[in-house]
Amino acid sequence: MTTFLRTTTHHDWPIFISFVMVVCMLMASAGNFAMAFDLTSPAFTDGGLIPRPQTCDGADRSPPLTWHDPPASTRSFALIADDPDAPGNTWVHWMLYDLSAEARELPEGVPTSDTLPSAAKQGLNDFHQSGYGGPCPPRGPAHRYVFSLYALDRATNLSPRATKPQLLEAMQGHILAVVQLMGRYQR
Numbered sequence: 001m002t003t004f005l006r007t008t009t010h011h012d013w014p015i016f017i018s019f020v021m022v023v024c025m026l027m028a029s030a031g032n033f034a035m036a037f038d039l040t041s042p043a044f045t046d047g048g049l050i051p052r053p054q055t056c057d058g059a060d061r062s063p064p065l066t067w068h069d070p071p072a073s074t075r076s077f078a079l080i081a082d083d084p085d086a087p088g089n090t091w092v093h094w095m096l097y098d099l100s101a102e103a104r105e106l107p108e109g110v111p112t113s114d115t116l117p118s119a120a121k122q123g124l125n126d127f128h129q130s131g132y133g134g135p136c137p138p139r140g141p142a143h144r145y146v147f148s149l150y151a152l153d154r155a156t157n158l159s160p161r162a163t164k165p166q167l168l169e170a171m172q173g174h175i176l177a178v179v180q181l182m183g184r185y186q187r
Helices: 002-007 013-033 164-171
Strands: 038-040 065-068 076-083 091-100 143-152 175-185
8 A cells, every 4th residue: 555655646546535435335334244133024024914813803923033143142132012103102012021042033823921931021012911912903004013123131130021111121231233023014
């Protein structure tokens, strides 16, 4: 580079600056893609329609979820599924926390018990129940249902049946990464 600087003229500087900018952008974007933490479901694609069996109009079973490549320092996961389009406020449909760092999926139809066999705990949804309560919007335009999976650097140590504000407070300062999957449903 010092040879380039000694032999360049003032006409070469724009090319050199453009080159440096491109290299910096590539390095910055490489950092953004280094972690491929993702969340998917075989039941619906991101932005797609949530199938009837996962709603109050069907069996009201939680959808299967799968994730890959969480941060290496993950010690637990927490999941919040809610409807930001609900009248009045965001409606909480599901909260699950203290899920093992080794977990990479949730099967369809997770039991609605307070504590799961894996020792994960479930919080209260806005139906005032533990576990999953599927999409059940009023008639009208489709609502969005956002499944947010948090990789945490520790367990929350909350009791079962925690509320969303309690979970958010317990996660504060401990979120390593978050991924989202959004589905839609209309009645």
